[in-house]
Amino acid sequence: MLTAYLTHPDCERHQMGPDHPECPERLAVLNDHLLIKGLLDCMQAEEAPEVTDEQLLRVHCGLWLAQLQALSPASGYARLDADTLVNAYTLRAARRAAGAAVRAVDLVMSGQAPNAFCAVRPPGHHAKRSTGGGFCFFNNAAVGVAHALAVHGVQRVALVDFDVHHGDGSEDIWAGDDRVLLCSSYQHDLYPFRDAAPPASNVVLAPLPARSGGGAMREAVSQHWLPALQRFEPELLVISAGFDAHREDDMGNLGWSESDYQWVTEQLLQQARASARGRIVSCLEGGYSLSALARSAGAHVRVLVEA
Template sequence: MLTAYLTHPDCERHQMGADHPECPERLAALRDHLLVKGLLDCMQEHEAPAASDEQLQRVHDRAWLLQLADQVPAEGYARLDADTLINPYTLRAARRAAGAAVRAVDLVLGGQAPNAFCAVRPPGHHAQRAQGAGFCFFNNAAVGVAHALAAHGLLRVALVDFDVHHGDGSEDIFAGDERVLLCSSYQQDLYPFRDSHPPAANVVLAPLAARSGGAAMREAVTQYWLPALARFAPELIVVSAGFDAHREDDMGNLGWSEADYRWLTEQVLAQAQASAGGRIVSCLEGGYALSALARSAAAHLRVLVEA
């Protein structure tokens, strides 16, 4: 079986203005690089469906869905926060991005793919239960986790978040939920400026100092994530895959390389093979330097393709 690759043209119609870093070109750069490297030939492509209200409301309040729908402009832009804008296609794209995670879970748990990658935007891990923020509207990975629990009856799902920014939305949704283990790595003292103390026993944080490089990440993951994942023994691992910790990406300052993303993916895969039959669903989060994003995501995907 081939790795599933999920995307949709609607995800490129959401725009937030000229020169915004979270731009449609992110997906085009990734796809072009995967084509050049021959990786797309090793994957089965699927069109992302739109997530239903039922699927979204497993992790988001209905009031937030209604509020977002009311804010979509007929033309031009509406502003959600200082960095996050809404255009006429935003809601459609956000539903496709969340729906990709749902469909990916179905494919992997249904035995139609060993693992899956959702090449979607807008990203999701800053979206909390009752609001969006930080380029995010719906929490795509969280929707996928909740779908695995509710529709497939899983008892233990791990959500692994590597991004230069703290996945505060996922933390808001799952803190205290014993069915979910949330492992999060990010740069300290960077947006969203959250406290680095875990809010609940099921949250494992690995905050990293600026300019600490890939070695610090590897040490933190080995010390904190891997023992917690082994004890939890997840039946599925969902990944919030951000590539903005790369040394070429000026959204942060952690200094990672493609080799670091490959190593990190190998550790996640080893745990998935140990307890989850190798089942992984990965959702694109950050990554704004186009070449670095494409190369880093390709390194991540190569591990999944070769599993």
């Protein structure tokens, strides 16, 4: 069996204007890098389907779905917030991105793939139950988690987020739900400006100071995430994989390198092997320096491919 690689051309048709960091080229450079490194030859390509309303409504309210539909313009752009715009193709791209997570869960839980990587955009981890923002519209990873719980009989899912920004949307959806363990690392002085106090016992936060480097992340993961994951014994790991903590990415200032992404992926894979038969679904979140994104995601994907 090969690692599943899920994407769709619709994900590149969503745009938010010239010079916006969350741009279609993110997927193009990632795909090219994986091709050049020979990783795509070791993966099974899967087309991301559109998510259904039933699948979305497990984590989002119907009013938000209707509002986003009403906001979608026939041409040009509509503005959701100061940094998040909608074009005529945004809704379809967002449906593909969330649908990729659902399909990836199906593939992994049915044994058709050992693990999966969803190369999709727009990202999702800032999308809350009743609103979007921060470049996000539907919470792709959360949709995947909910699908595993509802359809595959999974009792415990870990949602792990190593984006430079905290996944406040995932927290809004899952805080207090004991079926899900949410682990999040992030730069504490960045959007959405989350403090260190967890809102519920199933949320494990690892805020990191600016310029702390990969060593601080490794220490935090070892002290906080890994013991919590070992106690929880997830049957599936879903990753919100953001690569904007890289030292070349000016969205943040944590100073990570490709080796740090490799290391954290290896730790998560070890837990997946211990309690989840190796089952991991990874969904692309941030990462805006194109070269750094490609190299970092490549390091992450290589661990999954070689698992």
